[in-house]
Amino acid sequence: xxARLRLIAVLALLAIPSTVCAAEPxxxxxxADAIAALIDKHLSADWAARGIKPAAQTDDAEFVRxxxxxxxxxxxxxxxxxxFLDDDSPNKRALLVEKLLTLxxxxxxxxxxxxxxxxxxxxxxxxxxxxxxxxxxxxRMRYRDNTPADEVVRKILTVQFNVNSQxxxxxxxxxxxxxxxxxxxxxxxxxxxxxxxxxGSAVSRLFVGVRLECAQCHDHPFARYTREQFWExxxxxxxxNPLPANRPNLVGPVQxxxxxxxxxxxxxxxxxxxxxxxxxxxxxxxxxxxxxELADWLTHPENSYFxxxxxxRMWAHFFGYGIQDPVDEPGDNNxxxxxxxxxxxxxxxxxxxxxxxxxxRGITRSQAYQLSSKMTHPSQSDPRRFxxxxxKGLTPAQLFDSMxxxxxxxxxxxxxxxxxxxxxxxxxxxxxxxxxxxxxEKVTEANTTILQALxxxxxxxxxxxxxxxxxxxxxxxxxxxxxETKQRITALFLSTFARNPSPEELEKFTSxxxxxxxxxDKKKALADVFWVLLNSPEFLFNH
Amino acid sequence: MSMFRNLDRxxxxxxxxxxxxVSMSGILGQLAMAAEASKKKPxxxxxxLWMNGGPSTIDLWDLKVGHENGGPYQEVNTTAPGLKISxxxxxxxxxxxxxxxxxxxxxxxxxxxRGTYLMRTGQLPGAAxxxxxxxxxxxxxxxxxxxxxxxxxxxxxxxxxxxxxAFGPGFLGPVHAPLIVGENQAFNNNQPxxxxxxxxxxxxxxxxxxxxxxxxxxxxxxxxxxxxxxxSGRPGQMxxxxxxxxxxxxxxxxxxxxxxxxxxxxxDMIRDKYGRNLFGQGCLLARRLVEKGVPFVEVSLGNWDTHxxxxxxxxxxxxxxxxxxxxxxxxxxxxxxxETTTIVWMGEFGRTPKINQGKGRDHYPNAWSTxxxxxxxxxxQAIGKTSKDGTTVEERPTTTLDLLATLCMALGIDYExxxxxxxxxxxxxxxxxxxxxxxxxx
Numbered sequence: 003x004x005a006r007l008r009l010i011a012v013l014a015l016l017a018i019p020s021t022v023c024a025a026e027p028x029x030x031x032x033x034a035d036a037i038a039a040l041i042d043k044h045l046s047a048d049w050a051a052r053g054i055k056p057a058a059q060t061d062d063a064e065f066v067r068x069x070x071x072x073x074x075x076x077x078x079x080x081x082x083x084x085x086f087l088d089d090d091s092p093n094k095r096a097l098l099v100e101k102l103l104t105l106x107x108x109x110x111x112x113x114x115x116x117x118x119x120x121x122x123x124x125x126x127x128x129x130x131x132x133x134x135x136x137x138x139x140x141x142r143m144r145y146r147d148n149t150p151a152d153e154v155v156r157k158i159l160t161v162q163f164n165v166n167s168q169x170x171x172x173x174x175x176x177x178x179x180x181x182x183x184x185x186x187x188x189x190x191x192x193x194x195x196x197x198x199x200x201x202g203s204a205v206s207r208l209f210v211g212v213r214l215e216c217a218q219c220h221d222h223p224f225a226r227y228t229r230e231q232f233w234e235x236x237x238x239x240x241x242x243n244p245l246p247a248n249r250p251n252l253v254g255p256v257q258x259x260x261x262x263x264x265x266x267x268x269x270x271x272x273x274x275x276x277x278x279x280x281x282x283x284x285x286x287x288x289x290x291x292x293x294x295e296l297a298d299w300l301t302h303p304e305n306s307y308f309x310x311x312x313x314x315r316m317w318a319h320f321f322g323y324g325i326q327d328p329v330d331e332p333g334d335n336n337x338x339x340x341x342x343x344x345x346x347x348x349x350x351x352x353x354x355x356x357x358x359x360x361x362x363r364g365i366t367r368s369q370a371y372q373l374s375s376k377m378t379h380p381s382q383s384d385p386r387r388f389x390x391x392x393x394k395g396l397t398p399a400q401l402f403d404s405m406x407x408x409x410x411x412x413x414x415x416x417x418x419x420x421x422x423x424x425x426x427x428x429x430x431x432x433x434x435x436x437x438x439x440x441x442x443e444k445v446t447e448a449n450t451t452i453l454q455a456l457x458x459x460x461x462x463x464x465x466x467x468x469x470x471x472x473x474x475x476x477x478x479x480x481x482x483x484x485x486e487t488k489q490r491i492t493a494l495f496l497s498t499f500a501r502n503p504s505p506e507e508l509e510k511f512t513s514x515x516x517x518x519x520x521x522x523d524k525k526k527a528l529a530d531v532f533w534v535l536l537n538s539p540e541f542l543f544n545h
Numbered sequence: 546m547s548m549f550r551n552l553d554r555x556x557x558x559x560x561x562x563x564x565x566x567v568s569m570s571g572i573l574g575q576l577a578m579a580a581e582a583s584k585k586k587p588x589x590x591x592x593x594l595w596m597n598g599g600p601s602t603i604d605l606w607d608l609k610v611g612h613e614n615g616g617p618y619q620e621v622n623t624t625a626p627g628l629k630i631s632x633x634x635x636x637x638x639x640x641x642x643x644x645x646x647x648x649x650x651x652x653x654x655x656x657x658x659r660g661t662y663l664m665r666t667g668q669l670p671g672a673a674x675x676x677x678x679x680x681x682x683x684x685x686x687x688x689x690x691x692x693x694x695x696x697x698x699x700x701x702x703x704x705x706x707x708x709x710x711a712f713g714p715g716f717l718g719p720v721h722a723p724l725i726v727g728e729n730q731a732f733n734n735n736q737p738x739x740x741x742x743x744x745x746x747x748x749x750x751x752x753x754x755x756x757x758x759x760x761x762x763x764x765x766x767x768x769x770x771x772x773x774x775x776x777s778g779r780p781g782q783m784x785x786x787x788x789x790x791x792x793x794x795x796x797x798x799x800x801x802x803x804x805x806x807x808x809x810x811x812x813d814m815i816r817d818k819y820g821r822n823l824f825g826q827g828c829l830l831a832r833r834l835v836e837k838g839v840p841f842v843e844v845s846l847g848n849w850d851t852h853x854x855x856x857x858x859x860x861x862x863x864x865x866x867x868x869x870x871x872x873x874x875x876x877x878x879x880x881x882x883x884e885t886t887t888i889v890w891m892g893e894f895g896r897t898p899k900i901n902q903g904k905g906r907d908h909y910p911n912a913w914s915t916x917x918x919x920x921x922x923x924x925x926q927a928i929g930k931t932s933k934d935g936t937t938v939e940e941r942p943t944t945t946l947d948l949l950a951t952l953c954m955a956l957g958i959d960y961e962x963x964x965x966x967x968x969x970x971x972x973x974x975x976x977x978x979x980x981x982x983x984x985x986x987x
Contacts, residue, residue, distance in 0.1 A: 126709040127707070128707065393783050426728075447783070449719035451722055456794045462753075530760060538768065539787045540771065542787065
């Protein structure tokens with residue numbers, strides 16, 4: 003972090019109140035800087051306590067590639083890398099982040115990643131695929147508008163709809179009201195099959211950070227939640243599971259909600275009333291629905307679950323591991339690696355008004371985010387200490403978009419819109435890639451399969467983009483008149499790795515090309531080099 | 546002829562030495578032959594014939610002729626006395642003494658996604674957040690040789706869109722993922738012959754024609770150096786997995802094993818016998834893979850979701866199934882492989898006994914059939930009985946876990962053995978409670 007930013011952060015921590023120092027108000031601190039300072043303070047204290055030596059800071063090339071991938075879902079093109087590397091401004095990294103946040107690719111990337119995390123079933127069950135696309139559209143608009151996280155969740159929880167259950171095989175969720183946004187928003191409910199128990203599971207896992215699912219059928223084996231608590235939470239969505247026609251006679255005064263906050267535990271006769279799983283209940287009144295009560299409870303500034311869960315998931319996006327990991331399985335056997343950091347970040351997020359971009363700025367400004375992924379000391383080996391950046395796999399979309407950026411591949415608009423939809427369209431390279439690389443592995447444990455390796459080595463797409471006749475970027479680099487081989491090699495590296503080759507690499511590849519490669523043909527030798535770079539792990543991973 | 550020449554000098558020298566030594570000394574030659582023989586020792590294999598869409602088993606294995614739920618088909622005798630099946634499976638009927646028909650299947654999942662997941666993993670989807678492996682991954686892990694040239698689990702023409710994860714390795718990890726061929730061709734069951742041949746090959750297995758051998762070899766050398774440089778600064782599983790996948794892919798490209806996928810080397814007469822369609826040729830490929838020692842192969846046949854016009858469609862599918870499966874059994878028997886190859890036939894659920902207004906049948910998990918045959922199975926019998934109208938199981942109700950446990954027993958696998966899951970909990974190969982049908986296990 004630059005000296006100027008560090009100074010501001012220090013001033014923020016001192017936070018001289020304006021009543022004491024009457025002359026001037028305390029300097030306004032960018033919440034992002036406060037967040038960055040928190041991160042670095044806690045992590046460096048942890049390293050010091052454990053005798054951990056953190057990795058080196060990223061050089062500009064490592065940083066530019068990483069932040070493009072993390073923020074807009076693709077690697078930078080050669081001119082973009084070149085511009086950043088050549089820029090002399092002292093705070094160019096923060097400025098780059100600002101620029102990336104405004105690009106449409108940012109909203110698209112975050113919408114895709116968030117949807118995959120929140121509704122994984124839409125990518126493994128084709129009957130739910132449409133609901134996934136719907137909801138992702140809604141998310142894209144929220145990221146475009148930078149809707150605060152609490153408002154996002156509030157809208158999800160309180161959207162009005164009807165459930166059409168005429169067809170017993172599939173229940174349709176239809177938005178009501180006049181807001182057209184709601185039509186895409188209800189995809190969230192559709193993707194969960196409009197069942198209260200699925201919504202209860204999803205909401206607790208995604209927005210509270212507590213996985214209750216085990217308790218759906220029996221008391222949770224490892225955590226403290228009972229089956230009854232699961233169903234009490236699901237009861238906030240009771241309107242989705244209508245009670246049977248023959249109901250037992252009610253004894254006593256009718257509750258304000260009547261049956262709207264009551265649900266029957268599956269396979270039993272027992273009915274429970276909606277209750278938060280910390281044991282508290284809302285003060286039920288007739289004019290507020292259970293979902294509204296849930297939204298209020300969940301997004302209340304003092305609900306540390308919500309803020310910490312949101313922060314944790316954002317952290318996992320940038321660092322590969324959450325502070326609590328897996329992000330949806332907190333419990334006694336899965337404590338956070340830095341509990342105080344998580345708590346403080348939660349509070350900072352609330353103070354920042356649940357502004358996602360403030361959190362993204364804060365994280366990317368931290369020294370910890372800017373650590374290299376290259377291990378320089380064995381004490382960096384535990385990924386949970388964040389003493390180096392964790393290697394992350396690319397999503398299929400990130401991979402293909404980075405391929406497009408590196409190779410100049412041109413595709414028609416309808417192909418560019420293509421998303422994974424279970425069937426690879428022939429003659430559509432994007433579709434083939436998305437299909438072949440689809441996986442639901444953890445991003446820090448991504449594995450490569452044989453079929454993926456074969457596609458990257460021998461597939462039609464890679465053959466085309468590395469051919470002298472068809473490859474756009476390759477063709478341009480090979481044909482520039484007047485360039486030395488060194489310059490062409492450098493251009494190839496910039497296109498693929500966003501960096502200049504090291505002196506050893508430059509020497510090795512330049513002499514390879516000047517010798518003519520395997521066929522005494524310099525142009526073909528350049529194509530060989532391009533193929534090698536595109537198949538390298540340095541291209542295929544986010545490091 | 547290998548497609549790449551490894552430019553490693555030591556490799557060349559070693560290869561040259563062995564070939565010259567064999568020609569000079571009889572001893573080395575005999576050792577080589579002994580090594581070959583031990584490689585040919587019979588291994589256990591499993592073939593899963595997966596029927597996608599919910600096959601109408603009441604019209605295949607457990608007919609209710611004469612009842613209003615029976616439909617127009619008649620029964621035929623099989624070579625097992627008393628055992629009758631659909632008239633549209635006449636060639637399979639000749640293998641009656643090999644078949645153990647389980648007529649008491651009863652499961653609770655009538656939804657394609659959930660039913661597929663349940664039958665293929667033994668579990669319900671999403672249960673406790675655990676990514677359950679498909680039976681193919683579980684079995685191939687137990688029976689397979691990790692150093693084998695070919696992957697141990699092959700999936701031919703799967704239609705994964707109902708339940709993607711039910712075709713994967715789950716928590717067992719990508720080493721146990723199936724190698725998939727013929728996918729996305731599954732809707733085109735009848736294709737022109739050369740398209741069919743191409744679709745059953747491993748995608749992208751051959752290097753592009755525009756790249757000559759020398760260039761290809763040099764590219765790989767340069768790539769290996771990049772991989773090593775990267776891994777040296779970033780130790781850990783991801784970089785290793787990348788390098789390992791490339792190595793396995795290259796090995797597959799260079800191996801003789803890859804020739805298995807070239808069906809043009811089979812006689813036309815044989816290919817015609819199996820049926821010149823995706824499923825038929827898929828079964829032929831399965832036989833070749835089992836001959837090569839692959840422990841788990843699955844072949845999918847789709848379009849069984851006959852909500853309307855059930856009898857026309859099932860007749861067509863039966864004909865396809867009949868030709869392919871009977872040929873498979875014939876060939877395995879001729880090669881002495883039937884005793885070591887267990888075949889399991891199943892779909893995600895059966896279909897309603899009551900015929901609907903569209904002359905179709907709808908989803909029905911309550912009473913249906915699956916079939917086991919071949920190695921480790923005492924055939925020629927039916928276990929389990931349904932009511933006269935086919936709606937309920939009256940004798941020997943059989944669950945998914947019962948079936949999978951029986952399959953494991955037939956294969957000689959201990960189904961109580963556990964594997965560590967993605968949440969840390971050890972998970973049995975087949976969960977309990979399960980009551981394997983020991984009457985059909987040899």
